Amino acid sequence: MCHETVKYTGEPFVDAGVAVMEHHLGKPCEDFKPEDLEKAARWLIKIYERKSLKGYLTIHFPNSGWCNATISKEKKAEYINKVLQAYNFEPISGRECVYCHRPAQFLADRQHIPMLTGASTIITSPGGVPGLPVCGYCLMAIQFYPLATLKCQGKPLFWWTPEPDLTYSLTGEYFREIEKLIDGGSDKLPNLSWPKTILLDTAQKVLASYGDDKPLADCIGLHVTNYGAGPDYHQYRLPKELLEFLKLVRVKDEAVRSAHTHIIETAWVKDKNNKKQAKSQEKETPSRRNKYFEALVEVFEQANWSEKTKEIVHNFYFHKKPETFQYNNFALCKLFLEKVAGMDKQRLETIKRIADQVTNTLIIGNNETKWLNSLFNHEHKFHEFMRYLIRVQKRLAEKGQVLSLDDILIMLDLSNEEDTVSKDFSLVRDLFLIRMLELVGKNRKDMLNELELTSDTETN
Structure with missing residues (x-):
């Protein structure tokens, strides 16, 4: 026979408390029995007597029976009985728990549940009676949340x-x-x-x-x-x-x-x-x-976080120091930009394919390190990056290879050749360099020595 107990409700304080109870009791909440709740309650009372927790409970349940040293033992016991045993109380007529929608059994304030106001400071409430209506099970779960x-x-x-x-x-x-x-x-x-x-x-x-x-x-x-x-x-x-x-x-x-x-x-x-x-x-x-x-x-x-995530690539994924060149990894960038930034897979594959073509044909294949050096050692504005691509296109054409206009548009996320600027061309440049450094490092590491010298010269 199914019996009522604590359960996940979608409310953070309740759910955190339920998770703590599950960890302590070693079973899922749907399997809790009345004796499990009693066992957990006894454990919590003992734990909250610890000096290390008494002060900490003040920031969870201000002036409550858990941490108020000025109240009598009788009032403290009465408080603890209310917050841990209210599921045995009679339902409040016409009221339901705001968390699980079962019949409410208690009207709570900030002593009992975090982020509420005090009972004496509420100036309006349903029926003129202050307090948040909750069932005893949700109220009990919330008492465990500080341990989460x-x-x-x-x-x-x-x-x-x-x-x-x-x-x-x-x-x-x-x-x-x-x-x-x-x-x-x-x-x-x-x-x-x-x-x-x-x-x-x-x-x-x-x-x-x-x-x-x-x-x-x-x-x-x-x-x-x-x-x-x-x-x-x-x-x-x-x-x-x-x-x-x-x-x-x-x-x-x-x-x-x-x-x-x-x-x-x-x-x-x-x-x-x-x-x-x-x-x-x-x-x-x-x-x-x-x-x-x-x-x-x-x-x-940020509201536009899918766009902002692209900045992470420049700040953390693009390794610009010679001693860290080997950590440039296009596959990692691709995974991050696809999964987190929602960047189009075809666009990323096109960027990789063009970067591979330039690197394998011109840089590695023809010892033309200038195509890496000029891109690495100079920050480019959009029109400068476009001039770089035009020069690359011309040189590849001389080698019998041609970059298609469609690929360029896809790479730069432009709708047609009349678009005047790519909003994230700097990301494309970073991805170019990440892939170039990765390939050159694997196949012609000696070329990176020249890049290092050029970089040092530019810096000085």
């Missing part, structure tokens, strides 16, 4: 997605971190920095073991609190397209994986800890910034 969070810049940071499997996996990373700190006897939770880096680094780790049969979805990193003068809310979006890209990179050939790993590893920046922090290394976990992760998450805060 990390403390970052003084605020809780946690995950939500519309896919319970993904929410469960992402939440597990932070739940295990909290468990380790508690088990280690830490009396203070570390206050981390760089939420964007933390989120994307976590996503990377989770995707490494996330099954191919499990669904991906857009993810939201929530960085929120209503502790203090008023609600403080920010969300970071990691779209499904980015997660698919990160997952696909892991199954590509070694050259692609190596190129992407190099981007991540070289983007880490070590924070300079002050003397006070240095003395408390046992208590504080130094957090690091990753420039690549930060840039990616910032891109997705």
Whole structure:
């Protein structure tokens, strides 16, 4: 017989709490029985008595029975009974839970649920009775949500997605971190920095073991609190397209994986800890910034993020220093631009084919390094890049090869020959160079020495 219990509802605080309960009880929420809820409640009460968590609970449930040291034991017990056992209360007539639409059993305020106002500050409400109507199961789940969070810049940071499997996996990373700190006897939770880096680094780790049969979805990193003068809310979006890209990179050939790993590893920046922090290394976990992760998450805060993602290629995928030439990898760029930026596959294949033709026929095949040098050592405006292509076309024609007008238009994303400018020709130039450096590095690495000298000369 089916029985009522906690369940995923599509609301972040509820779903994060359900995921924590699943991790603790070791079973999916649909299999929870009444004795499981009682077991979880006893565990939570014990955990929240820890000194390391009492202060942290203040930024989740201000002035609540969990953390208010001024209330009596009786009132504290009454509060805990309400938030963990309200599913046994009688339904409130005519009211339904705002999260799951089951009959409401409790009217909650900011003591019980984050991001609400206080009971005494609500000036209007249905029927003149203040409070958010919730069922006891959703209210209970929300009490577990702090264990799904990390403390970052003084605020809780946690995950939500519309896919319970993904929410469960992402939440597990932070739940295990909290468990380790508690088990280690830490009396203070570390206050981390760089939420964007933390989120994307976590996503990377989770995707490494996330099954191919499990669904991906857009993810939201929530960085929120209503502790203090008023609600403080920010969300970071990691779209499904980015997660698919990160997952696909892991199954590509070694050259692609190596190129992407190099981007991540070289983007880490070590924070300079002050003397006070240095003395408390046992208590504080130094957090690091990753420039690549930060840039990616910032891109997705833009309304036109599919276009903005193309800037990532220039800033991170195009390696301009001689010692990193070998990490130029067109296949990685193609995968990123297809999956994340939504760039047309035919266009990318055309860019690659023309770059290959120029490189193999003129640069490698005819020792004409000028076609690489001039493109590498000079920033081009659109009309200058077009003159470069005209010269290339003329030289290829002398070799019995001709670039078709249709291919040029596709490459530059122009509708016809009368279009005067390509909006992203600089991306095309970058992709040309990435492919050229890749091919020359594999077949005529000696040519890169001349390129290096020319580059040094231009710089000096």
